[in-house]
Amino acid sequence: MTRPPLNRLDESLLTPLPPFSRLERSEIRAILDQAVSRRVEEGATVFHEGAPADRFFLLLDGTIRVIRVTATGEHVTALHIPAGQLFGIAPALGKDHYPATAQAASEALMLSWPARLWPRFAALDGFTTETYATVGKRLGEINDRIVEMATLAVEQRVANALARLVNQTGRKVEGGIEIGFPLTRQDLSEMTGTTLHTVSRLLSAWEKDGIVSSRRKHVTVTDPHRLVVLGQRRG
Amino acid sequence: MTRPPLNRLDESLLTPLPPFSRLERSEIRAILDQAVSRRVEEGATVFHEGAPADRFFLLLDGTIRVIRVTATGEHVTALHIPAGQLFGIAPALGKDHYPATAQAASEALMLSWPARLWPRFAALDGFTTETYATVGKRLGEINDRIVEMATLAVEQRVANALARLVNQTGRKVEGGIEIGFPLTRQDLSEMTGTTLHTVSRLLSAWEKDGIVSSRRKHVTVTDPHRLVVLGQRRG
DNA sequence: CAGCATCTTTGCGCTGGCTCAAATCTCGGG
DNA sequence: CCCGAGATTTGAGCCAGCGCAAAGATGCTG
CATH class of the missing domain: 2.60.120.10 (Jelly Rolls)
Incomplete structure (x- = not known):
């Protein structure tokens, strides 16, 4: 070098x-x-x-x-x-x-x-x-998650997890973008290293703020932009 | 299938x-x-x-x-x-x-x-x-760390991080195995997603228990077995 | 060997998020 | 249409670990 x-x-x-x-x-x-x-x-x-x-x-x-x-x-x-x-x-x-x-x-x-x-x-x-472009990409994503787990609070991790799912599997529906498969609070907690209780409280709060809307096993993101902001901000 | x-x-x-x-x-x-x-x-x-x-x-x-x-x-x-x-x-x-x-x-x-x-x-x-044995192995290790961050408390993460370093770079010295490179409390905290204060307190406690011994920038593990136990147990 | 930068230790108060507990809701199946 | 399993919500209390602050220790530098 x-x-x-x-x-x-x-x-x-x-x-x-x-x-x-x-x-x-x-x-x-x-x-x-x-x-x-x-x-x-x-x-x-x-x-x-x-x-x-x-x-x-x-x-x-x-x-x-x-x-x-x-x-x-x-x-x-x-x-x-x-x-x-x-x-x-x-x-x-x-x-x-x-x-x-x-x-x-x-x-x-x-x-x-x-x-x-x-x-x-x-x-x-x-x-x-x-072939390893796939693997390289996946490795990078996993690495990102370590950083995320190490530095972000629970609210931000859940927001990011949701944002990721929207990008991967989101379908346009009236009033927002819906996660394309059944997703429970428990599932989200297992993705973010928290409890289903905390996830439930977060989703309730976000629903009150008009960021998401959810029914049993289904989550629709009504304001993707604000969700992303939640995932990045401090506080 | x-x-x-x-x-x-x-x-x-x-x-x-x-x-x-x-x-x-x-x-x-x-x-x-x-x-x-x-x-x-x-x-x-x-x-x-x-x-x-x-x-x-x-x-x-x-x-x-x-x-x-x-x-x-x-x-x-x-x-x-x-x-x-x-x-x-x-x-x-x-x-x-x-x-x-x-x-x-x-x-x-x-x-x-x-x-x-x-x-x-x-x-x-x-x-x-x-060639990707290397990559595959590394990917696996990173994955392990996500699981660790998601499920283990700080004490266990720090114990595991230390155990990993011992395996990777440990040298036998009198009274134990020493990490083979300069390592500050801050460094350990950046590996485990915590603060240098918490790491310091943990090392002090472990030193009192005869599990490790440390001087400025150097850590020696005197009882590797108990360290490993710390990393796995609950409580 | 004195000065200084860096590293380490320790105290204290606060709080995010977990645990425990229980009520309520939803939907598929009979 | 009713029932039960699984999903969700919500409350209350607690504590691990963080943030802030400051004192001490160590080792390099001139």
């Missing part, structure tokens, strides 16, 4: 790692010759959320923290990468931008390669040909 | 769907001839968490709810699948068992194919050859 390969990277860097251990010396050589090594200090950022995902990384030493920052500035740590693992493999998921920020939790040493070399890597693990 | 292909599945089932719309009629025919169709009623289970993942599915109509059940019997809805989407694609992730349970949120109609046909599907989306 910063400078060209050092004099020459030592093959012993990769030899002990699982994916590479079975390879011929010459193959390892070829891979290393394409790699760029980089050392970063504790706290330094390796790549930023939203930046073009032009490289993927292999962590040789140290620990990487993968974080996301919410609209209100809170940090949520999505996962930690221990030495020996790949990270920043957004290219593999059909994404052209990194979905999160990676920073060094300790001083770290890593190799990286341009995204276009990914397919060559993929074969190493002995896996099959697969 | 239940019965052999009907008389003959109609090509118009697939024609309107994005991945298939570009295919020749003969190709669609070939795909359909391998498919099994199935109709399930509201509330019925399509496959159970932990069952051998021998098939993958395409939802033609209705909505599927993907849920996980915790050790204490609570249900957490991981995601909803709208009509037109694939689901149960565990085979694609290198998994041989379904990681969650799929049940019909409404009466649903679906097609399914044996797992071994997955590669043929994969090519449709126009994606590249990729």
Whole structure:
């Protein structure tokens, strides 16, 4: 990412790692010759959320923290990468931008390669040909939910869950958009990590405000815009 | 899954769907001839968490709810699948068992194919050859965290986060296992969706109980077993 | 080795959301 | 058309954990 390969990277860097251990010396050589090594200090950022995902990384030493920052500035740590693992493999998921920020939790040493070399890597693990735009998208959505659970209050989580269902399965009906399948308070609570009681109270309040209208097992959103606002605002 | 292909599945089932719309009629025919169709009623289970993942599915109509059940019997809805989407694609992730349970949120109609046909599907989306054991594993871990955030109290989440870090980066030191990188209370709070104050109080209490010992930016787990117990128990 | 930035601990009051409990409503089935 | 199971609403009390505030501890820097 910063400078060209050092004099020459030592093959012993990769030899002990699982994916590479079975390879011929010459193959390892070829891979290393394409790699760029980089050392970063504790706290330094390796790549930023939203930046073009032009490289993927292999962590040789140290620990990487993968974080996301919410609209209100809170940090949520999505996962930690221990030495020996790949990270920043957004290219593999059909994404052209990194979905999160990676920073060094300790001083770290890593190799990286341009995204276009990914397919060559993929074969190493002995896996099959697969399509993963779907998977990448789903992974992103799940990640969003972690952030949501970590930073939002119950009311906002329920509002967002409802908004998501409207987008996925909503049908236009008179007076709003109806969720396209039977949905109980209990169901909504299981989607948002709360209780059916709380969901019931929320829906009642929203109904009073003209945002939703519901009958047994059915929810219609009458004011989608205000629902979305509920999901984002603080307070 | 239940019965052999009907008389003959109609090509118009697939024609309107994005991945298939570009295919020749003969190709669609070939795909359909391998498919099994199935109709399930509201509330019925399509496959159970932990069952051998021998098939993958395409939802033609209705909505599927993907849920996980915790050790204490609570249900957490991981995601909803709208009509037109694939689901149960565990085979694609290198998994041989379904990681969650799929049940019909409404009466649903679906097609399914044996797992071994997955590669043929994969090519449709126009994606590249990729390896995804890594991705599949990571997706599973993230999913676990959603369940955790939804069902566990703060103390349990922090205990689990610590246990995870010990497994990933722990080094044996005298008197226990030390997390292998600098870790502040703030860091732990960002991993678990709580505040540094609460984390501090928890660590103090645990230190008093001889479960952990910590100095500035470093945490050593002195009694891993009890830590794990803390992460699972209720109360 | 003194100063300072950062990290950690601790107290206190408040409240969102859970638990427990019970009444009421809705709809499909007989 | 009546009954019962499941769904929904609503009340009351309680407490885990947050927000706010401030003091202490630790380790790096010059």
